[in-house]
Amino acid sequence: MTSNSDSGVRREMASERPAAATSLAGSIISAMRLHQWSKNFLIFVPLIISHEFDLADIRDAAIAFFSFSLVASATYIFNDILDREVDELHETKRLRPFASGDLQPSTGWFVIAALILLGAGLAALLPIAFGMVLAAYVVASVAYTLRLKRMLGLDIVVIACLYVLRVIAGDEAIGAQFEGLDSSDWILAFSCLLFLSLATVKRCSELARLGSGPQQRLLGRSYTVGDYPVMLAIAAAAGLSSMAILMRFIGSPDVTQNFSQPRILWVIVPLLIFWLIRMLLLANRGKIHTDPVVYTLRDPMSQLCGIGVFLVSLLAW
Incomplete structure (x- = not known):
């Protein structure tokens, strides 16, 4: 019963079905899950790592962000159309536009086509390698919806890969290749393990909420x-393990040669370890009711950690 849900569940319900969802346009916007676009800021990571901030690269990264976001929204709608019967039984997903009946599948297919066309149009302005990464994301997302999310263990690996593809897409969009440095290997290794952890955190929180109730799956x-x-x-x-890779990266020549005060970056390590431990404990208590990345961006303590990481990076720059 939603009347017994805690504040975390109520916040997710609000994000799943805003007040504007009573209109067609509002329902479409809700189905697009604009709050999930925050995950696509990972596209800007290669731009930051490259230490190059010319207007052309900033423009290309911004185009990549919107292209990726539009296409990602299309995959969310595809997922919701196929999963609407299962979502009807879920405590919060039942409020999504297709599960609740606010939108019909026929409308959803039209919106999917429009979003794909818009996203592809923006992708055409960028290097073809970006378009290939975007296509790989679509294929992986569709495969996840159709089959992979029901495969034990493989689902969280795919989710982690979908996050990493965002970082790769940002790299290809600006054509930086991390300026020929080995940073790309470090960042991708760090991203793979960190997002694998976060994908698993979400499953842990879901399982913790089941507890000893009658539903065991x-x-x-x-x-x-x-x-x-x-x-x-x-x-x-x-x-x-991702933290260990980060520590090794901080001590690598790519960092020591490109930051004026590289030793200051070590302050980032305890900040992120604290944040990770806190996320694990919250998952253990069943308190993470949405995507962990989205949760992090909304959680005040996580925001403070993020501000700390940003300030330390500026001091080391």
Whole structure:
């Protein structure tokens, strides 16, 4: 019952179905999940790492952001159309436009086509390599919706890869190749493990909310309550491994030669480890009710950690 939901669930319900959703336009905007566009800011990571901020690169990164966001919204709608019957049984997903009946599948298919065309049009302004990464994202997302999300273990690996593709897309959009440095290997390794941890954190939180209730399996997934300890261990191991890679990256020539005060960057490590431990504990308590990246951007303590990382980076620059 939603009357017994905690504040975290109520906030997700608000994001799933805003007041404007009573209109067709509002329902379409809700189905596009604009709040999920925040994940696509990962596209700007290569621009930041490259230390190059000319107007052409900033423009191309911005175009890539909107292209990727429009296409990602198309994949969200595709997912919601196919999953509407399962979503009807979920405590919050039942409020999504297709599950609630605010939108019909026929409308959804039209919106999908429009979003793909708009996204592809923007992608045409960028190097062809960006378009190839975007196409790979679409293929992986469709495969995830049709089959992979119901495959034990593989679903979280695919989710992690979808995050990493955003970083690769940003690299290809500006054609930086991280200026020929080895930074790309470090950043991709760090991203793979960090996002694997976050993808697992979400499953852990979902399993924690099931607890000892009558429902022992996640809706539309292959995980049972008994999998919880293993999943939490995977989340912790992947997250801490990403921190180890970050520490090695801070000591690499790519950093020491491109920052005026590289030793200051070590302050970032305890900030991120604190943030990771907190995310794991919140997942253990079943408090993360939405995508962990979106949750991080809304959570005040995570925001403070992010501001700290930003300020430390500026001091080291």
